[in-house]
Amino acid sequence: MWKYITQRILLMFMTLLIITAICFVLIRLLPLPLLPAQDPHTEVVLMEREALGYNKPIPVQFGIFLKNVFTKFDWGVSDKLYIGRDVAAIFADKLPATMIVNLYSIIFSIPIGIILGIFAALKKNTWIDHTISTLTMVVISVPSFVYAFIIQYIFYYKLGLLPALMNSGKDYFTWSMFKSMLPAVMSLSFGVIAGFTRTTRAELTEVLTSEFMLLARTKGLTKTQATVRHALKNCMVVVLPSIFGAFIGILGGSLIIERIFSVPGVGSLYLNSINGPDYPLFTMLTVFYTSIGLLAGIVVDISYSFIDPRIRMGSKK
Amino acid sequence: MENEFENIPKELFEFAQLNEVLHDKKMDTKARGYFADAFLRFKKNKSSVVAAVIIAFLVLFSIVSPLISPYTINDKDGIYQNYPPYVEGFAEKGSGILNGGKVLASQNEEALDKWKAVAKETGMDPVNGIVGTEEVESKHRGQTVISKYYKLELNQYYAVGIRTQTFSYEEFADIQRFQDETGIQVIYPWVEAKDIENITDASIWYKVKDAKGTALKDANGDWIPAYSSNSEIEGAPYTSHRIDGDPGTWIYSVRKSGAVSCRFSYYNYYIYKNGHAPHYLFGTNVMGQDMFMAIGVGARFSLLFAVMVSAINLFIGTIYGAIQGYYGGKIDLVLDRIADVLSGLPFIVCVTLFQLHLSNKVGVVPSFLFAYVLTGWIGMSALVRKQFYRFKGQEYVLAARTLGASDKRLMFKHIFPNSLGTIVTSCALVIPSVISSETNMTYLGIVDLSSFAGTTIGTLMSQGQSVATTSPHAMVFPSIFISLLLISFNLFGNGLRDAFNPSTRGMED
Numbered sequence: 001m002w003k004y005i006t007q008r009i010l011l012m013f014m015t016l017l018i019i020t021a022i023c024f025v026l027i028r029l030l031p032l033p034l035l036p037a038q039d040p041h042t043e044v045v046l047m048e049r050e051a052l053g054y055n056k057p058i059p060v061q062f063g064i065f066l067k068n069v070f071t072k073f074d075w076g077v078s079d080k081l082y083i084g085r086d087v088a089a090i091f092a093d094k095l096p097a098t099m100i101v102n103l104y105s106i107i108f109s110i111p112i113g114i115i116l117g118i119f120a121a122l123k124k125n126t127w128i129d130h131t132i133s134t135l136t137m138v139v140i141s142v143p144s145f146v147y148a149f150i151i152q153y154i155f156y157y158k159l160g161l162l163p164a165l166m167n168s169g170k171d172y173f174t175w176s177m178f179k180s181m182l183p184a185v186m187s188l189s190f191g192v193i194a195g196f197t198r199t200t201r202a203e204l205t206e207v208l209t210s211e212f213m214l215l216a217r218t219k220g221l222t223k224t225q226a227t228v229r230h231a232l233k234n235c236m237v238v239v240l241p242s243i244f245g246a247f248i249g250i251l252g253g254s255l256i257i258e259r260i261f262s263v264p265g266v267g268s269l270y271l272n273s274i275n276g277p278d279y280p281l282f283t284m285l286t287v288f289y290t291s292i293g294l295l296a297g298i299v300v301d302i303s304y305s306f307i308d309p310r311i312r313m314g315s316k317k
Numbered sequence: 318m319e320n321e322f323e324n325i326p327k328e329l330f331e332f333a334q335l336n337e338v339l340h341d342k343k344m345d346t347k348a349r350g351y352f353a354d355a356f357l358r359f360k361k362n363k364s365s366v367v368a369a370v371i372i373a374f375l376v377l378f379s380i381v382s383p384l385i386s387p388y389t390i391n392d393k394d395g396i397y398q399n400y401p402p403y404v405e406g407f408a409e410k411g412s413g414i415l416n417g418g419k420v421l422a423s424q425n426e427e428a429l430d431k432w433k434a435v436a437k438e439t440g441m442d443p444v445n446g447i448v449g450t451e452e453v454e455s456k457h458r459g460q461t462v463i464s465k466y467y468k469l470e471l472n473q474y475y476a477v478g479i480r481t482q483t484f485s486y487e488e489f490a491d492i493q494r495f496q497d498e499t500g501i502q503v504i505y506p507w508v509e510a511k512d513i514e515n516i517t518d519a520s521i522w523y524k525v526k527d528a529k530g531t532a533l534k535d536a537n538g539d540w541i542p543a544y545s546s547n548s549e550i551e552g553a554p555y556t557s558h559r560i561d562g563d564p565g566t567w568i569y570s571v572r573k574s575g576a577v578s579c580r581f582s583y584y585n586y587y588i589y590k591n592g593h594a595p596h597y598l599f600g601t602n603v604m605g606q607d608m609f610m611a612i613g614v615g616a617r618f619s620l621l622f623a624v625m626v627s628a629i630n631l632f633i634g635t636i637y638g639a640i641q642g643y644y645g646g647k648i649d650l651v652l653d654r655i656a657d658v659l660s661g662l663p664f665i666v667c668v669t670l671f672q673l674h675l676s677n678k679v680g681v682v683p684s685f686l687f688a689y690v691l692t693g694w695i696g697m698s699a700l701v702r703k704q705f706y707r708f709k710g711q712e713y714v715l716a717a718r719t720l721g722a723s724d725k726r727l728m729f730k731h732i733f734p735n736s737l738g739t740i741v742t743s744c745a746l747v748i749p750s751v752i753s754s755e756t757n758m759t760y761l762g763i764v765d766l767s768s769f770a771g772t773t774i775g776t777l778m779s780q781g782q783s784v785a786t787t788s789p790h791a792m793v794f795p796s797i798f799i800s801l802l803l804i805s806f807n808l809f810g811n812g813l814r815d816a817f818n819p820s821t822r823g824m825e826d
Contacts, residue, residue, distance in 0.1 A: 015661045023662075026670050137811075141803040143753055145760060145778060146796045149785050157786040164786070255665070255761060260782060274669050274763060282669075289663045 001309070005302055012294050016287070021062060023286050027279050028058050033080050041084030048077045076280035081272055087284050091266070095251070098258065098265030100172050101181050102250035105188035110243060113193040117200025122227070124205055132197060139194035148187040148260045155183060165262040184261040188254055192246065199242055203235045210234075241303040248296040252289060355738070358816040365812020368805035375802050379620060382613030387596055390614050390771035394605030396480075396583055397595060399788040400473045405594035408445060408472045415598070417474040418445040419788075424467045427530045432471065434532065434540055435478040435520050438505065438560075439582045443475035474595055477583040478520035479505055483576045486553055492581075493557035495589045502560060503585040506544035506567035507552070513543050519580055544568075553577040600790040603780045608791065611772050612798050618770035622682075623751040626689045627744050633690065634697025635740065639728050641698065642705020649702075660695045667691055668758055682769050685758075689751065700743055704736035738817035745813045749806035756799060774799050 032054075035042040052068075053061045068074040075087040082090050120132040155162040167180040207213065208231050216226040251266070258267035266285070273281035349357075359365060383389070403417030424432075429444075436442035449468040454461055484492070492503050505522070513521050514528045523540035524533040535541050544567040552570035559567065570579040588594055599608035637656075641649045668688040675684035708714065709732055717731050758764045759775030760782075766773050774795050781792035 011657075015658050018658050019662050023666060023670065026674060030673055137807060138800075138804055141749065141753075141807045142800040143756055143760075143803070145757075145782065146800055149782060149792050149796060152785060153789055153792075256757060259761065270665075271761060271763075274665075277673070286663070286666045289666065290661055293663055294661050 001305065004305065008298050008302060012298050016291055016294055019290050020287050023290075024062055024065060024283060025058055027283050027286075028061055030277075030279065033277065033279070035079065036083070039083060044084040045077060045079045049079075052076060075284040078278050078281050080276045080278035081281065082278075087280050090269070090281065091284060091288070094264060094266050094269045096170075096172060097166075097263055098253035098267060099250055101166075101184050101258075101263055101265065102188060102253055104178075104181065105185045106192055106246050106250060108185065109189040109192040110196055110246065112189075113196025114200050114239060116193070117197040118204060118232070120197065120201045121204035121208060124208075129201075133201065136194045136197045136201075139190050140198065143256075144187060144191060144254065145256050145260060147190050148183070148257060151183050151186050152260070166264070168262075168264055181263075184257050184263050187257050187261070196239070196242070200235060200239055203238045204231060207231045207234045237304070237308045240307055241300040244303050245296045245300045248292060248299055252292045351738070355813075355816040359812055362812040362815060365809055365815075368808035368812065371801060371805040372809060375616065375798065375805070376620060378798075379613045379616035383610050383617070386598075386607050386610035386613070387591070387593055388607040388610050390606065390611065392591075392606065394587070394601065396477055396605070397474065397587070397597070397601050398605045399603055399784050399791055400597065400601045401788065401790050402600045403472070403474050403595055403597050405596065408475070409442075416445055417472045417595075417597075418470045419473050420448055420468060420470050422466075422468045424469045426465060427532075429467050429469065430532050431518075431520060431530060432469070432476065434523055435475070437540065438520075438522050439475070439478065439502075439584070441472075441475040441582075441584060443472045443478065445470040445472050474584060479522070479580050480583050481519040481578060481580055483573050483578045485576050489553050489570065489577045489579070492586070492589055493555065496557040499588075500558075501585050501588060502558070503581050503589055504555070504557070504569050505560060505580045505582060506542075506563065506569055507550070507571055507580055508543050509545045509547065509550075512545065522580075552579075599794040600788070602777060602791050603784060606772070608777070608794050611777055612774065612795055614771045615773040615775075615777055615795075616798060616802070618766065618773055619752050619755055622686075622755060623748045626686065626693060626751045627747040629686075629690050630693040630697055630747065631740065631744060634694035635701050635733070635736075637694060638698035638701025639705055639733060642702040643709055643724070643728050643732070645706070645709075656695050656698065659692050662692060664688070664692065664754065665758075665763065668763055672764060680769070681764060681766060685755075685764050685766070693747075693751075697740070697743060697747070700739050701733075701736050704739060705732055708732045708735050742810065742814040742817050745810035746807065749803045749810070752799075752806070753803055 032049075035045055051064075053064045056064075065076075068076075073088055075091075077083075078085050078087055078090060116132055116136075120129045123129045152164055156164040162183050163180045164183070165180070166184060167177050169177070171177055208227070213226055213231060216230050217223070221229070253263070253265050253267040255267040255271055257263070258265050259271060262268070266288070269281070270285045270289070272278070273285055276282075401417050401419050402415050404415040407414060408416040408418075432442075432444050436444070446469075447467055448470050451466050451468075453464050453466060455464065456462070489504075495501070496503055508519075508522050510517060513523075513525050514530075516525065516528065516530055518530070521530060522543060524543045525531060526533050532540055542562065544563075546564075546566035546568065548566070548568075550568055551572045552568050553572065555569040559565070559569075570577045572578075584595070597607050597609065599612065602608055602611060637652065641652045668685065671684040671688040671691075672681070675687065705728075714727060714731055717727055722731070756773070756775040756778070759766055759773040760779045761775075762779060765776075767776055777795045778792060778799070781788075781795060785792045
């Protein structure tokens with residue numbers, strides 16, 4: 001088990017390193033943005049560039065970059081959007097908003113999703129199941145900015161209950177802040193709910209038709225007992241890892257939803273760094289998003305092997 | 318020993334059963350192939366058939382709408398921007414649809430009066446209906462004043478009313494020629510700002526009491542025209558027909574440094590410019606383009622692009638997966654690592670880097686395409702690889718190999734056809750995912766395809782999002798289109814999967 005986990009983690013780091021190297025080289029090959037002449041920060045950025053070896057060969061630059069990241073967690077300074085400010089600090093500044101919005105969303109939606117999924121599976125092939133399944137399919141197909149629009153239109157414009165955009169500021173736990181987050185939270189929730197409904201339903205229907213369920217019934221368990229004790233447990237083998245995956249995913253947030261509701265988070269920072277362009281920021285966020293993706297995958301795989309040791313994702317067949 | 322069998326003369330061979338009767342019953346039914354079978358199963362799935370019909374309709378829409386719309390993607394109107402759906406003739410019928418109507422709240426008495434005056438002057442009534450009234454009490458110098466406010470549904474196209482603009486002498490003369498030919502009044506008599514309390518609103522043509530625009534009425538309750546008959550004002554020659562009630566002294570234009578300024582009805586000027594009345598079935602977007610046509614143009618690109626991407630990815634993925642699955646071992650391991658690294662790269666990073674590096678050299682669309690091709694084939698290759706692992710050890714492959722079939726022949730003639738079903742299905746599911754991510758990328762503005770494709774659904778929606786609350790139609794129509802397209806493609810794909818792999822029916826992943 002531990003050997004498998006170490007192996008997976010090492011492989012992940014290798015993949016991350018390769019991707020970082022490729023992106024780093026490609027980003028450093030791009031022409032540098034012009035610095036404002038009068039700004040006092042220009043001096044700082046120029047010094048930083050000198051220290052990072054911008055005039056040295058790219059492999060050397062990559063070495064310096066890695067050394068800085070590993071020894072001091074220094075990702076350089078922003079040279080366009082937040083000129084002269086430390087990139088890691090900007091990132092740390094933006095992360096809470098993304099995390100809180102996404103955390104609310106999955107805390108609300110995972111239970112709803114699982115309950116709907118269980119409900120659909122238990123009422124399989126009735127109108128309830130058909131309605132839930134069709135809605136799930138519709139919600140998964142429709143792009144998220146469509147819900148964002150519907151929510152904004154109904155709750156802000158027609159009913160006037162919620163604000164259109166999220167408040168700026170850092171008081172994340174006040175009521176008005178929570179209210180202003182709600183549209184974003186709701187828009188994010190649709191997809192999560194639909195995803196969990198679908199997984200739970202598919203898994204539970206399969207479990208419910210398996211033979212051990214029949215055995216459980218013949219032993220004399222009632223349908224409820226059999227479902228709760230045997231079916232749900234087995235269904236969680238698949239559902240639980242995706243919950244872990246979802247929790248890792250909250251760090252990344254959603255670019256589109258963050259932009260529409262002006263959530264001051266990582267997603268909008270990333271978009272701004274692309275449109276800036278602000279390459280030091282872009283480099284850091286690229287590494288961040290890559291690691292989130294890889295981490296989510298690996299957490300899902302490893303949790304599978306913890307929950308059900310028979311499954312070894314990605315190992316030799 | 319071996320040689321003894323090599324040179325058996327031909328005559329010694331004889332048929333085992335040449336004239337014997339076969340006792341097997343001949344099959345009467347026609348043989349049915351794999352695809353025919355799948356098609357039969359597909360036809361039974363009602364929702365997928367409906368989805369297929371909807372897809373066909375939407376594809377047809379995207380081809381036909383730019384053709385039947387009177388506008389092209391380059392027709393951008395400077396005034397009719399973010400305007401609701403309008404087709405000429407619907408407003409007067411009071412049908413409530415396609416009348417260019419938008420509800421404006423808090424319109425006071427003066428405003429309502431102004432709209433009525435616009436209707437009187439131009440003959441086009443902008444008020445579709447009064448939706449509601451409210452009375453607001455306020456204290457003014459110790460007295461309670463009740464002011465009445467209206468909620469009006471205004472025809473946005475008529476409500477533009479009269480505008481002032483500077484034309485060249487040639488155009489001014491040409492408009493007069495147009496007036497004479499068609500009898501449509503474009504140019505209206507000039508009103509001097511000093512005659513109407515220096516109000517700059519060009520739609521006001523009547524005498525006013527104060528700077529708020531309260532009309533001064535005559536004994537019958539009619540507006541009193543404030544048209545200028547100041548003969549000192551120099552204008553361009555006006556020989557065309559004059560409006561009713563013109564004593565012949567009203568002037569129609571004012572000279573402005575080599576050009577001529579006049580009051581004109583924008584609606585009628587639009588007819589003069591375009592040769593027809595506004596005809597916006599889905600309204601207009603922020604650039605004044607016809608949404609009906611723009612959705613078609615955008616969707617055409619999305620669909621073509623998605624089909625192209627899936628075809629390329631299908632090709633690469635199949636070959637890659639076939640090599641991986643067939644050879645296995647070390648080759649598989651190395652190729653799998655490469656695929657792993659590529660799949661770890663976030664798609665948005667990939668798109669951005671390709672845009673930054675290549676869009677100047679090869680163009681926006683090819684670099685966008687490369688971004689899709691770089692990582693898009695991985696899913697397909699995994700599928701093909703799985704199928705190859707399943708089939709490469711089977712006896713018939715061994716038999717073919719014994720007969721001396723080459724690796725290439727074994728791979729593509731014997732094993733590959735087994736994975737066709739999977740490929741067809743995944744292709745039908747790849748198309749919507751490409752459309753969806755392409756829409757996302759253009760929506761976020763990471764890729765700007767407007768110069769190549771005219772517009773895209775994503776661009777239209779991001780334009781619509783900024784005015785979502787005031788002009789919801791700009792968001793609603795592209796939303797409906799893209800949602801319908803994606804839902805039907807997914808339904809269609811699920812139907813295809815069930816038809817091709819009946820064993821996985823009902824599983825949704």
